[in-house]
Amino acid sequence: MRRKMAAGNWKMNGSSAALSVISDLAAAHADNTDTDIVICPPAPLLFRASEIARSSAVTIGAQDCHSETAGAFTGDIAAPMIADAGATHVIVGHSERRDAYRESNSDVRAKAKAAWEAGLVAILCIGESAEDREADNTLDIIAGQLSGSVPNGSTGDNLVVAYEPVWAIGTGAVATTAQIDEVHDFIRARLVQRFGAEVGNAIRLLYGGSVKPGNAVEIFQCDNVDGALVGGASLKAQDFTPIIEALIAS
Numbered sequence: 001m002r003r004k005m006a007a008g009n010w011k012m013n014g015s016s017a018a019l020s021v022i023s024d025l026a027a028a029h030a031d032n033t034d035t036d037i038v039i040c041p042p043a044p045l046l047f048r049a050s051e052i053a054r055s056s057a058v059t060i061g062a063q064d065c066h067s068e069t070a071g072a073f074t075g076d077i078a079a080p081m082i083a084d085a086g087a088t089h090v091i092v093g094h095s096e097r098r099d100a101y102r103e104s105n106s107d108v109r110a111k112a113k114a115a116w117e118a119g120l121v122a123i124l125c126i127g128e129s130a131e132d133r134e135a136d137n138t139l140d141i142i143a144g145q146l147s148g149s150v151p152n153g154s155t156g157d158n159l160v161v162a163y164e165p166v167w168a169i170g171t172g173a174v175a176t177t178a179q180i181d182e183v184h185d186f187i188r189a190r191l192v193q194r195f196g197a198e199v200g201n202a203i204r205l206l207y208g209g210s211v212k213p214g215n216a217v218e219i220f221q222c223d224n225v226d227g228a229l230v231g232g233a234s235l236k237a238q239d240f241t242p243i244i245e246a247l248i249a250s
């Protein structure tokens with residue numbers, strides 16, 4: 001049985017005052033033992049967020065890391081620094097970074113490797129654009145992103161793959177369960193083919209893109225959906241809590 005995961009990507013939102021969401025979630029889900037709850041705040045909040053989350057049901061992740069461990073990379077953050085701040089996870093390859101910062105599959109692969117070397121779990125994002133889907137290229141794009149950006153050497157536990165169709169992010173246009181099933185079953189098959197059944201079946205798959213309290217129950221019924229990567233609805237405990245509850249109940 002794979003552990004479930006509800007991860008919240010705050011993107012460039014939040015403040016030290018907003019970190020009360022972490023204590024609210026920790027209090028609401030204190031009895032939960034089979035679901036990972038991960039909050040990924042902006043980098044300046046990582047240390048404080050980790051202190052607040054310490055010994056609770058909530059763990060902390062960063063939103064990106066550099067592939068090198070140190071050096072002349074102004075503005076960047078190395079994976080060991082993220083671990084040093086008390087975080088345990090890092091998102092790599094989010095479509096907003098692939099798009100705005102031209103991150104390639106090989107950049108993302110190097111970041112995921114750096115995350116593993118620092119002992120972090122990599123939450124690696126893939127997903128097709130609206131144009132890719134309209135041109136019926138979705139599975140080709142997903143296959144290319146998987147082979148290009150997932151490094152060799154996954155142990156199963158150190159990798160979470162998040163399928164986030166770009167057209168569903170922040171738009172309210174959630175993918176249908178048929179679309180989610182098709183892509184998640186395909187990802188699972190590819191991971192099993194590449195890493196073997198034991199590791200391939202241990203890697204968790206998250207869906208992301210306009211997940212809300214109103215659609216979470218349906219999404220979590222999909223066989224190969226082990227949780228969600230949630231943007232907007234993770235900023236407030238009152239929105240994220242019903243999503244987490246739907247996941248725990250699924």
Ligand SMILES: O=C(CO)COP(=O)(O)O
Nearest residue numbers: 009169170209210231232
């Ligand atoms: O990009 C996302 C999470 O990484 C999804 O964002 P929304 O949930 O706001 O659509």
